[in-house]
Amino acid sequence: MKELTELKLKVLDLLNEDARRSPQLLATLIGVDEEAVKEAIAELEADHVIVKYAAVVNWSKIEEETVTALIEVQITPERGRGFEGIAERIYLYPQVKSVYLMSGAYDLLVEVEGRNLREVANFVSEKLSPIDSVLSTKTNFILKKYKQDGIIFEDREEDNRLIVSP
Amino acid sequence: MIVNEDTKQQQVKSMETYLSPLVRNIPPSGIRKFFDLANGSKDIITLGVGEPDFTTPWHVREACVYSLERGMTAYTSNAGMIELREAISDYLNDNFKVAYDPKDQIIVTVGGSEAIDLALRALIVPGDEILIPEPCYVPYSPITSIGGGVPVGIETYAKDDFKLTAEALEAKITPKTKVLILCYPSNPTGSIMTYEDWLPIAKVVEKHDLIVIADEIYAELTYGQKHVSFSSIPGMMDRTILVSGFSKAFAMTGWRMGYVCAHPDLIAAMLKIHQYTIMCAPVMGQVAALEALKHGMEEKDRMVESYNQRRRLIVQGFQDIGLTCHEPKGAFYAFPSIASTGLSSEEFAHRLLLEAKVAAVPGTAFGASGEGFLRCSYATSVAQLTEALDRIGKFLHKLKQES
Numbered sequence: 001m002k003e004l005t006e007l008k009l010k011v012l013d014l015l016n017e018d019a020r021r022s023p024q025l026l027a028t029l030i031g032v033d034e035e036a037v038k039e040a041i042a043e044l045e046a047d048h049v050i051v052k053y054a055a056v057v058n059w060s061k062i063e064e065e066t067v068t069a070l071i072e073v074q075i076t077p078e079r080g081r082g083f084e085g086i087a088e089r090i091y092l093y094p095q096v097k098s099v100y101l102m103s104g105a106y107d108l109l110v111e112v113e114g115r116n117l118r119e120v121a122n123f124v125s126e127k128l129s130p131i132d133s134v135l136s137t138k139t140n141f142i143l144k145k146y147k148q149d150g151i152i153f154e155d156r157e158e159d160n161r162l163i164v165s166p
Numbered sequence: 167m168i169v170n171e172d173t174k175q176q177q178v179k180s181m182e183t184y185l186s187p188l189v190r191n192i193p194p195s196g197i198r199k200f201f202d203l204a205n206g207s208k209d210i211i212t213l214g215v216g217e218p219d220f221t222t223p224w225h226v227r228e229a230c231v232y233s234l235e236r237g238m239t240a241y242t243s244n245a246g247m248i249e250l251r252e253a254i255s256d257y258l259n260d261n262f263k264v265a266y267d268p269k270d271q272i273i274v275t276v277g278g279s280e281a282i283d284l285a286l287r288a289l290i291v292p293g294d295e296i297l298i299p300e301p302c303y304v305p306y307s308p309i310t311s312i313g314g315g316v317p318v319g320i321e322t323y324a325k326d327d328f329k330l331t332a333e334a335l336e337a338k339i340t341p342k343t344k345v346l347i348l349c350y351p352s353n354p355t356g357s358i359m360t361y362e363d364w365l366p367i368a369k370v371v372e373k374h375d376l377i378v379i380a381d382e383i384y385a386e387l388t389y390g391q392k393h394v395s396f397s398s399i400p401g402m403m404d405r406t407i408l409v410s411g412f413s414k415a416f417a418m419t420g421w422r423m424g425y426v427c428a429h430p431d432l433i434a435a436m437l438k439i440h441q442y443t444i445m446c447a448p449v450m451g452q453v454a455a456l457e458a459l460k461h462g463m464e465e466k467d468r469m470v471e472s473y474n475q476r477r478r479l480i481v482q483g484f485q486d487i488g489l490t491c492h493e494p495k496g497a498f499y500a501f502p503s504i505a506s507t508g509l510s511s512e513e514f515a516h517r518l519l520l521e522a523k524v525a526a527v528p529g530t531a532f533g534a535s536g537e538g539f540l541r542c543s544y545a546t547s548v549a550q551l552t553e554a555l556d557r558i559g560k561f562l563h564k565l566k567q568e569s
Binding site: 014025029030157159161162163164165166 | 195197200201204205210212214216219221303304353474475478479482525548
């Protein structure tokens with residue numbers, strides 16, 4: 001793992017808050033040259049530290065609701081490759097949104113998205129469970145997202161300060 | 167509401183004659199006037215807010231909630247919970263190199279405001295002159311007047327970065343001068359005083375045997391250098407009443423938690439006033455303040471860093487739209503000069519509000535020497551700041567075309 005400079009850390013923090021901030025704005029906020037910021041961003045992108053600039057979407061605000069399940073998967077690791085090969089076989093499915101190797105009672109936590117319950121259930125019974133080394137699955141459907149990636153989805157109190165105060 | 171005609175009759179009679187002239191003669195706050203004007207307007211962006219834009223960190227709020235669940239609802243000792251006073255003592259010692267004994271040198275107060283009131287009430291003999299460098303936080307002068315003291319302003323200037331100079335101080339001293347009030351980092355100018363800046367001031371204070379009320383509520387909010395407490399200047403500890411609190415550093419304005427530290431004789435006197443008027447600061451706030459001091463430093467540092475980013479943004483922004491602004495090195499205010507527009511502070515602020523939908527406080531609300539300046543708080547989001555700067559820029563352009 002690469003050690004990051006202080007500048008790069010600051011750039012990451014500020015972009016993590018709002019990825020649409022321009023290098024010029026970042027430079028002003030941090031108090032350095034715009035060129036230095038551009039260089040830092042270019043390096044972060046080249047090193048795949050910044051992987052993608054994506055919008056965080058609260059899909060539940062939209063009519064076409066999707067269902068998401070967190071599936072606990074127990075696996076027999078493969079000789080020589082451990083969990084890597086099976087994890088790959090799972091994460092290559094587009095409906096799989098994330099895959100984590102876990103400590104504890106199960107091995108992989110797989111986040112799967114579908115248009116409805118049946119679609120997710122079908123994925124589990126037709127794709128996931130039939131994989132030879134998968135021993136068991138336990139599907140947990142998400143009922144509501146309160147917070148994701150550090151962002152609270154509920155509409156919360158606005159700025160309630162007085163407009164002018166001493 | 168139904169108003170009885172008889173009651174109405176009674177209300178017509180003025181009750182003002184019953185008031186103490188000391189209170190009646192206090193002018194209404196310039197900020198208040200502006201608040202009434204701004205409050206009705208829609209879609210405005212405000213740079214007029216004198217408080218952090220962060221909500222109190224959750225662990226602090228949660229500590230308070232937990233204390234309520236445990237039933238901590240009784241009075242504390244008059245000076246405040248000893249654990250909190252100990253924590254304040256350690257904190258001041260570690261961060262500002264001033265040593266106050268938690269047993270008899272610290273009172274926990276209802277905001278820094280109460281601490282200022284206590285100090286002035288304990289010191290003023292009617293007729294005493296109280297020196298107040300201006301532009302400054304609004305309440306010092308009226309509280310002085312209520313106590314029968316005579317507020318004496320000392321003008322500070324943009325050319326000195328609004329620092330107090332020994333010459334200006336010396337020039338205002340008379341045989342009646344008793345107290346000097348200091349507020350650095352400064353609301354409204356954002357200026358700070360360094361160790362080297364303080365030394366000549368300390369000499370004058372010593373020479374004329376003054377007492378200093380040092381309002382250091384913004385002590386944590388300095389950028390690039392650490393705040394120097396006046397009390398830490400050699401020989402000044404006994405002469406200094408240090409006022410501070412949790413509002414600005416820990417985003418706890420609404421909790422009203424402050425404290426005052428001083429020589430035991432002064433604290434004993436202030437404690438008498440405090441115990442008869444307040445009894446003790448609210449226990450819920452004290453629990454929260456203790457949590458903030460024990461576990462809140464990381465979050466505090468994060469907030470200070472965030473103010474610093476926005477400070478750079480607003481200073482650069484004013485530069486870009488052609489307003490001169492000395493670099494504010496403390497608090498969360500910028501104090502640009504609007505003199506180039508030819509408008510008075512009050513006119514500028516009013517028109518800016520009505521025509522550009524940006525609220526900022528005219529410099530004159532902080533004393534006559536604030537004329538030609540505008541206090542802009544940058545404790546607001548980057549997006550709002552950017553939009554506000556854009557609007558101010560367009561407003562300036564419009565003014566130019568008019569002339």
